[in-house]
Amino acid sequence: DADVTQTPRNRITKTGKRIMLECSQTKGHDRMYWYRQDPGLGLQLIYYSFDVKDINKGEISDGYSVSRQAQAKFSLSLESAIPNQTALYFCATSDSWGGYEQFFGPGTRLTVL
Amino acid sequence: ILNVEQSPQSLHVQEGDSTNFTCSFPSSNFYALHWYRWETAKSPEALFVMTLNGDEKKKGRISATLNTKEGYSYLYIKGSQPEDSATYLCAFLMRFGAGTRLTVKP
Numbered sequence: 001d002a003d004v005t006q007t008p009r010n011r012i013t014k015t016g017k018r019i020m021l022e023c024s025q026t027k028g029h030d031r032m033y034w035y036r037q038d039p040g041l042g043l044q045l046i047y048y049s050f051d052v053k054d055i056n057k058g059e060i061s062d063g064y065s066v067s068r069q070a071q072a073k074f075s076l077s078l079e080s081a082i083p084n085q086t087a088l089y090f091c092a093t094s095d096s097w098g099g100y101e102q103f104f105g106p107g108t109r110l111t112v113l
Numbered sequence: 114i115l116n117v118e119q120s121p122q123s124l125h126v127q128e129g130d131s132t133n134f135t136c137s138f139p140s141s142n143f144y145a146l147h148w149y150r151w152e153t154a155k156s157p158e159a160l161f162v163m164t165l166n167g168d169e170k171k172k173g174r175i176s177a178t179l180n181t182k183e184g185y186s187y188l189y190i191k192g193s194q195p196e197d198s199a200t201y202l203c204a205f206l207m208r209f210g211a212g213t214r215l216t217v218k219p
Binding site for chain 2: 033041044045099102103
């Protein structure tokens, strides 16, 4: 079984709709992250959480919100989706010690029409 | 602004060629630099975590070096194989470079 899972894997939605992307992990890591990937731009950090009570904005948080429901769960919401939020979204986790290498989920491909 | 730059953007080599690419990052407040390998239709996977100036890490035909004083890291692939084709990302403090896309032709 995958250590970091994301649901849904693909989603098509319309402008103005609210959508939630979910991430779960079985690695026991404290730290969780949400990134979006656009062609040619690499991974951009949306939000990160170092533990259940710690939520921080990343580079591109506008238009997004998150919820850390438990150590193992970190959800990303688009309150009112817009077409330029069409992207590939990755959740990642890392431990809170050592080198902090990140372990990525399989990604969610989101299309906003 | 925390900029992580990678070059070149893309690279096409023949099977058996050796190649290298660069990651540059701010040299102040260094903690760790990460290299990831990202194959098409998959998720990025960690290759190396580099923490000390002068670090050299190796995994098979792939190796990496680190210079924290001048703010760069090199990734080397010796004798490239088609299965090395991927995008190679470096990351510094949760900031990722845009990656180097490597294509190895048989």
